[in-house]
Amino acid sequence: MKKVLYIGNNLNNKTSNLSGIQILGPLLENEGYVMHYASSKSNKLLRLLDMVWTTLRLFKRLDIVLIDTYSTQNFYYALVISQLCRFLNLDYIPILHGGNLASRLNSHPKWSHLIFDNSKCNVSPSLFLKEVFENAGFKNIIHIPNTIKIENYPFEHRNYDAPKLLWVRSFSKIYNPELAILLFKKLKDTYPKASLCMVGPDADGSLNTVKALAHQHHLTVKFTGKLEKKQWVSLSKDYNIFINTTNLDNMPLSVIEAMALGLPVVSTNVGGMPYLIENELDGLLVQPNHASGMCSAVISLFNNSEKRAQLIDNARKKVEKFDWIDIKSLWANALSSNKGGNLS
Structure with a gap:
């Protein structure tokens, strides 16, 4: 089974609700994927350093990296880790969460293309962001809804x-x-x-x-x-x-x-x-x-x-229709398909 590093805000404190990494990660674990996570550091700089170090430490044992991608300061986590994955010749998949990512595409077009043009694919939980990215000229955007049991x-x-x-x-x-x-x-x-x-x-x-x-x-x-x-x-x-x-x-x-x-x-x-x-x-x-x-x-x-x-x-x-029973096959397809392949 594939070995996956999941990059995101794996925080558990009084100021944050559950994030994507804490919901999707365990579901993939239950399907047999070997999951690693980064990062649970509360300090943003330490969190980024932990993400980088974890990627470097594990990359020879990994098949793919998932990156929760937001529109605020956490956008830079996706930028750094995606380019590190490219340097290490490691496939990665950004998961598009930020409601204001459209602004990022406009304000940082070069960085956006570095992240999203070089990924294995880009997963959008919402049809809204899928449309935004496709209208901006990005390819290989697939829709996998947020899931519940x-x-x-x-x-x-x-x-x-x-x-x-x-x-x-x-x-x-x-x-x-x-x-x-x-x-x-x-x-x-x-x-x-x-x-x-x-x-x-x-x-x-x-x-x-x-x-x-x-x-x-x-x-x-x-x-x-x-x-x-x-x-x-x-x-x-x-x-x-x-x-x-x-x-x-x-x-x-x-x-x-x-x-x-x-x-x-x-x-x-x-x-x-x-x-x-x-x-x-x-x-x-x-x-x-x-x-x-x-x-x-x-x-x-x-x-x-x-x-x-x-x-x-x-x-x-x-x-x-968002039940994990129906959604898990979409994730299996995304994680197993060839880079740039048809995931529709």
Whole structure:
């Protein structure tokens, strides 16, 4: 079986949710792949050095390297490791996660071509980024969706006596958590018994800002901090609407999980979201940073039970196709195909 080095943010701390490396890696292990990982170092420079050292130390024993590729500072990890792999004549596959990678393609075209033109292939979890890369002239972009084990997400029938909103994400400016508070404030005018729970770690200090905004508007909001997946899945039974407030997104796993759990999703219409949710068919999409629009969407779900039930049912059927049973063959194909080969 192939020996794989997975490069990514293998962190386990209070300020980060599970990353791709922590989800896909164990699934590949269970399929018999020999997996190595880098890096769990919290300091970014030490993390990069650990990635480089691990690649150098193991390269003679490796068949391929997977590289989680983001659009922020972590983009440089992909740049360094991809070029090191080229020097070592080692195949690598970037996995395109960054919702703002389109900006990187424009701002750093030479570096982008160094990474993505020389890879074995480029894996995009979202059709949105696949289209972005292909429109920018990049070849060999294959679509492998973010995956879940559907058995871990029990489909629940919920009580819709009052809106009980659930938000699950890191508290970060790009995810616009303040919008959840502004939506909640407006919703209270129509549904005084509405509630809001916000789950996730504080990534950049936004949590204090959100708490202050809730206090300013005299709102009682439940903040749980970071929860393990089983914990928030269990908690989700007490809520009946999932809200996604982000200003920038790709294919968020938390939204896929909400769809699997039978939570109707109201999301901002940004980035890859319309490629995941078809408005009015399996969820509702509204303009970003628009509390009134999001509030109206939530209320519409309560005013039309038939429409709500159809959205929920369609969403569950859609994400059942993301089950690992169906996705693992796509990864097997990507990992085994020849460089530059046809992976469609």
